[in-house]
Amino acid sequence: MLLFGNIESASFFPLIFALPSSLLLLATTYAALAEKGRPILWRYAVLILVGVIGGGLMLGFISNGDPKSAATGSLYGVTTALCWILLHALTRWGVRAAIDAFTA
Secondary structure, eight states, rough: OTTSOSSSSGGTHHHHHHIIIIIIIHHHHHHHHTTTTOOOHHHHHHHHHHHHHHHHHHHHHHTTTTTHHHHHHHHHHHHHHHHHHHHHHHHHEEEHHHHHHOOO
């Protein structure tokens, strides 16, 4: 939707790449880095890198190595990673506020 600017059937095409990359790449990467005790900003930076590389590889392999498609995949990957980071940061803030309100 961010790339096309409207809601049409074509604007949902990136979901084919966003959902698997969110579950398989971003969530597992974040969990592994959190388990190792890495700082949160470092985890977010790695998620952006994984999004760029993973998205480029996913769409690059599907399109038989077309550089333009790989670049589009990287854009999808970084957009997915940034949305994941934003939602994660907002959730952490909201959960912390809810815990503070409940325990006050």
